[in-house]
Amino acid sequence: MAESPGPWSLHGRVVTPDGVVDGYLVVDGERIVEVVPGGPGAARAAVDAADLGLTEPLTILPGLVDLHCHGGGGAGFPDATEPEVAITVATEHLRHGTTSLVASLVTDAPENLLERVAVLAPLAEAGQLAGIHVEGPFLSPARCGAQEPSLMTSGDVGLVRELVSAANGQITALTAAPEVQGVLGVGGVFEAIVAAGIVPSIGHTDATAEVVDHAVAEARRLLGHGGRSPRPLAAHLFNGMRPLHHRDPGPVAALLAAAGRGDVVVELIADGVHLAPGTVRAVMELVGPDAVALVTDAMAGAGMPDGFYRLGPARVQVTDGLARLARGGAIAGGTAHLLDVVRATVSAGVPLADAVRSAATTPASVLGRPDIGALEAGRRADLVVVDADLRPLRVMRAGTWLT
Secondary structure (H helix, E strand, C coil): CCCCCCCEECCCCHHHHHEEEEEEEEEEEEEEEEEEECCCCCCCCEEHHHHHHHCCCCEEEEEEEEECEECCCEEEHHHCCHHHHHHHHHHHHCCCEEEEEEEEEECCCHHHHHHHHHHHHHHHHHHCCCCEEEECCCHHHHHHCCCHHHCCCCCCHHHHHHHHHHHCCCCCEEEEECCCCCCCCCCCCHHCCCCCCCCCEEECCCHHHHHHHHHHHHHHHHHCCCCCCCCCCCCCCCCCCCEEEEEEHHHHHHHHHHHCCCCCCEEEEECCCCCCCCHHHHHHHCHHHHHHEEECCCCCCCCCCCCCECCCCEEEECCCCCEEECCCEEECCEECCHHHHHHHHHCCCCHHHHHHHHHHHHHHHHHCCCCCCCCCCCCCEEEECCCCCCCCEEEECCCEEEE
């Protein structure tokens, strides 16, 4: 079924930001018209599930929004020397329900970063990507994770301006460690990126809680003058950070407290590998779904067989679905799609509506996109029809069925 002329509706369990509604999702062209509670006959022009090759009951989710993804389908954004590479990644995640995907880069030589953003920018301008996320190079070598520590540098506003120019306004977030020289303060990286409409992201950091508190306060103050989001991000909370200790709370405690106050959105790679289920459940219960963005941190091996892949300068081996650096063994991104992360989050004990809110509505708010991320009147008709196990059956983007 392609885009339909005039309003039509689909019956099922409709997952909205406020809960799960048994009723009809009504769509007209590229937009959602309304959600109508009730059983058969509650809405007109209903599409029969059989017409879509499906059997009821259906569960209907909003198209998911991934703020932090490096690759999939055998390809990676950090290696995208031509648009086709990036399109391969976007297509892999789109067919699994991610209708808005941000392309994440990793620490690399400046000339490589500039080349990559120049390749990705036209795809973001065309709407094939939801933006570009630059993760590094202003990170802590002590918390480098799978990124190359020798390429990490102090804050360089000149490089920031070059990246902004090459990306033509399509960079949505930049991750930096606040303790790195030149990141905070007058004339620093945070100041430069917020002026360019970019959301500051705190990550790969060995900072004390006090430094992180200062970074959050500075980011909030800068974002208060206008921007796509009033709240900064925390890149994959817990991962790539000094761990929480009762006498050394570090970035984790500071960011959890800030999220609880509504001052920051924390990313969680809730794929069952990067975090224990109990950790995911605890964070969701502590700060709520409006302060959590579920992400994949996926790399080229997402959706692919075990084998060797690239993550920027690094060689990665995927074994039994787990990605690790071929040299050193550090976890090197994820191999899940965002719908897999939602499923794992629900399995951890988080209500479905909360998990979906954190995988769609909250990340859409970080992007400053009130037109996506929820099954609500006026938003773009992006949706995923899933089975009882939350596996994708059909995907729609802007009112057109893609799978």
